[in-house]
């Protein structure tokens with residue numbers, strides 16, 4: 161933040177603060193929604209938090225991350241902690257790897273100037289995907305009270321190990337710097353795949369593969385949990401692939417479990433198929449609220465469960481700041497990739513290296529309405 165931005169920020173905060181004082185006099189309440197970017201690294205974020213903290217109490221601050229307002233993200237805790245099925249499986253004994261993926265077909269059109277300052281890690285991974293990781297990996301909270309949930313999220317974040325250079329692939333799509341608001345020599349990644357490792361009893365040794373990119377061949381956001389091979393493979397079905405539980409956040413919310421079944425017919429052979437819950441089909445007359453709609457309502461209701469607490473934000477920046485500084489200083493360079501591709505091939509190689517096993521011969525047949 162330069163001096164002008166800093167003065168502007170302080171003046172804006174003071175004006176909001178003054179208005180809030182008036183509302184308190186009238187018997188109202190004060191809740192301030194703050195939208196990202198929450199700084200650019202640990203220090204700038206802590207500065208911002210300190211300035212906000214001088215004016216508002218933490219219970220008045222609603223740091224918004226719109227991924228926390230998405231239907232299937234909110235479903236995560238229910239899925240994990242209200243279903244007996246998942247309780248014994250959700251750990252390093254059974255899960256081989258987890259992918260948390262954001263892919264977008266559009267590039268940075270119209271937002272190049274902003275994006276070039278931040279890049280894909282600050283724009284998507286350090287906030288949206290990391291919040292999803294917390295919900296996938298955290299322990300069961302004592303209760304559904306916002307503080308209990310946020311306490312568990314902080315613990316997961318604090319257990320994430322430093323990210324190794326060998327476990328990162330960065331990319332920048334060709335033509336990105338043609339945007340007049342982007343520097344010709346920009347080192348900003350528009351794509352990143354990286355492995356996060358959680359050093360705790362539940363997750364030691366399980367790679368959490370975070371993938372995000374712009375100008376790719378598809379648009380989607382999903383969580384993909386891949387289970388380990390079945391020991392003693394009497395059906396010789398290992399060749400088809402492993403069990404996978406996929407939670408598609410968007411588009412077309414869905415959850416499906418890829419599993420091995422007997423291939424219908426006279427032979428005793430096996431094939432990969434799926435058990436699925438497709439929201440468009442199962443909940444045909446239900447309108448799924450927009451993330452911001454839900455989160456603004458939560459703010460009015462005074463429920464901070466789906467908002468980021470100050471210590472959570474700090475822990476998130478602690479994970480990424482060293483890596484971001486290496487990129488900002490030009491010590492790590494993004495690889496070029498073509499618009500409309502999957503991103504650099506090195507990213508899929510990293511996935512394989514992390515132990516992800518691709519399915520063979522699985523064909524999905526869309527359900528008929």
Ligand SMILES: NC(=O)C1=CN([C@@H]2O[C@H](COP(=O)(O)OP(=O)(O)OC[C@H]3O[C@@H](n4cnc5c(N)ncnc54)[C@H](OP(=O)(O)O)[C@@H]3O)[C@@H](O)[C@H]2O)C=CC1
Pocket residue numbers: 259261371384406412414415416434436438502508518519522523524
């Ligand atoms: N309910 C529904 O709507 C369902 C839809 N389907 C559809 O069926 C298709 C297959 O589904 P599924 O098997 O789950 O997922 P995919 O085959 O799309 O992807 C499986 C994994 O392989 C990676 N991958 C995909 N293409 C390549 C490639 N060319 N090289 C290297 N890695 C690759 C993916 O990465 P990345 O994620 O980065 O692409 C992902 O990690 C998809 O189109 C899916 O949308 C399947 C089941 C249910």
Ligand SMILES: O=C1O[C@H](COP(=O)(O)O)[C@@H](O)[C@H](O)[C@H]1O
Pocket residue numbers: 226264283284381
């Ligand atoms: O915060 C952001 O999110 C959008 C993607 O949001 P989604 O709800 O459509 O998944 C992304 O395009 C943008 O770059 C980023 O700032």
